[in-house]
Amino acid sequence: MxxxxxxxxxxxxxxxxxxxxxxxxxxxxxxxxxxxxTVTQNDTALxxxxxxxxxxxxxxxxxxxxxxxxxxxxxxxxxxxxxxxxxxxxxxxGVDAAGLLAASVGRDVTVVWRDAVGAEREERARVVAAGQPPLFQVAGKVVAGEPARILYDSLPPExxxxxxxxxxxxxxxxxxxxxxxxxxTSGLSWQADYVAELTPAGDKLSLSAWATLVNVSGADFPAAKLQLLAGDVGTVANDAPPRAMRMEKVLMAATMAPTRETAGGVYHLYTVAQPVSLGDGERKQVALVAPQNLTVSRQLILDPLPGQAWRDRAADPEPQHPQAVLRLKNGNEPLPSGTIRVFQRARDGGATFLGEDQLGDVPAGAEARVTLGRAFDVTARRVQTDFNRVSAEITEAQWQVRLANAGDTPAQVVVRESLGGDWLVLDESAPHKKENAFTATWTVEVPARGEQVLSYRVRVKG
Structure with missing residues (x-):
């Protein structure tokens, strides 16, 4: 390149x-x-x-x-x-034959010529031009030709x-x-990886945080003092092409969590206590923050209908399984963005993988939402039971949501609808909550091995 x-x-x-x-x-x-x-999260390091x-x-x-x-x-x-x-x-x-010849213009070399019967002879020559064929100055004359070999006394300094x-x-x-x-330099970066272990009751979790370091910069960095900068650091786009990832093993190598301070008033800077060696092509993990115990709550959240479902007659959509969501209340340590993987320890001591999600930056004391996947035993079937076009801009639609729970424990399902424009709930079988200017939610308790039906009629303008 x-x-x-x-x-x-x-x-x-x-x-x-x-x-x-x-x-x-x-x-x-x-x-x-x-x-x-000092390594950032966006492929830039000092x-x-x-x-x-x-x-x-x-x-x-x-x-x-x-x-x-x-x-x-x-x-x-x-x-x-x-x-x-x-x-x-x-x-x-990096050196190749063409580059070496071009860099040797004006320098003396030894060229080896081969005649028609394969006999070889050597002579000293000065490289005049590195074209095809190259030009050499030999005994006061300029010779054009491809020698069998070129012997260089040394590499040019450049x-x-x-x-x-x-x-x-x-x-x-x-x-x-x-x-x-x-x-x-590019090619040095880090990301946060979180391991969350739920208690058997599912109301608390133990959260461990690791910084995963990646080095594809083309250099080894032995026994380096390491600082990790968390935040969205502004950089100018680099015109270098992406490099292939050459990382295979993950090394767990930390005994002390880094100390944290603010940098520039907008970032968090973590200083790793011990020197870290990071070879080219290597991927390694160091502890990021000390493990902490957090309170969590579980929710099943049903995705909203498409916006057109409130502005026209709509066919009944396919049955849905609501998303399984964990809401966790963060403690006193900010959590940089990264991947969180959730496990649950069963009563017999074995661990089950529940799912993973991308966690955004979570300030200290803030709430985070982790989506684990879809609920297997809970199914929602929506049916549009009525539709009325009041005017060119105003429509009314009534929907029924039949929630079925095939599991052995009750389930709480949050039904979300993204309504857009100006909207008003005209009738409902359970009270709604206005989540924001465009979204209404209903919380429904579905008994074990039972069903619950929710219905609502909404007027939408716009």
Missing amino acids: KRRLALITTAAFVPLLAAAGFADTVVTPADRGGLAL VRDHRTATFERGSQVLVVEGVARAARDGSAMLSGGGLVVHEQGFLPG LRTAPAYRAAVTVEQGGKRGVELSYL
Whole structure:
């Protein structure tokens, strides 16, 4: 993939430094003195990579190896005492034959020619052009042709086998010193995963929260100080294509929950107590918040009719099974958005998986709704028993809902209707509740192995 450099291009950057006689100062991951990651939930992370480098006095090229392949151009910041950065950029890494030949224009190589009978001869040549066929200068003449092989003395400085950061710097005084390279990268993210265990009675649950870390950035991050930023962080869309997920195993690796603080007044920032190592292609979990016990209530909620059912005669819809919903009251810890999986411990100690749902951000003390699936034993059959068009804008419709419960325990069903426009309930067999400007609900108790019938007539304008 072709990458754009933040402030420079390889073609302009490297020859300029070479002509000035600048020497490369290369630091590798072995020179790392510390590493810190701040990871968001939307595929963006801040990397702070501290290295120790030995500089010569004056101008030179600093190369930092072992950066993320997905590092974002324009985000790099290099700091260090007595160091001034003039130009900088990321080199993506990766070498192929065509790229190596193109980068060697103007350099001497050894070409191997093969004649018609297969005999080979070598000669030194200068690469003039990397077209098809390439052009070489040999003994004062320009030769066009495809040699059998090309032998290179070394890689050109602008080509590297692995991603790197490269900068033209001036150093006031030579010697060893620490530098810190900070940059943003894609391919590092986290999400919250919750494990909820209901009591046998079903009125309380124990909630455990994990942060699932994913690294497909193209770099390893050993023993990193880790912070997790919860919230919707604004970013500019990246033009890089999506990368294939290369994650298979999940490692449970945490003994202490992170500490939490606010960041920028709008986010929650979790600092993990212990360093975390995250290799490229790895997926790992760390504890997010301490387990907490929450109070819950169960509901069965019947989906609304389509809006047209209140504005025209309608055929009877197919029987429905209401949604099984848990309403939980959050405690003192905010819950970042993520996936919640609900289990219930039976009286014999065994656990049953009840379902999973996507949980939105839940502030401290707020209520959350978790949909587990459809109720197996409870069935609802709706019938439109009357319809009247009062005027061009006003209609009246009467519906009957027959609720059947084949289970061994009573069921409470909430029937929801999304009415839209201006509406008025004219008649009903049970009182309704106005949930909002467009929605009415009825709560019906259905006995075990029994039925209950609900009916209502509604006038709708608009």
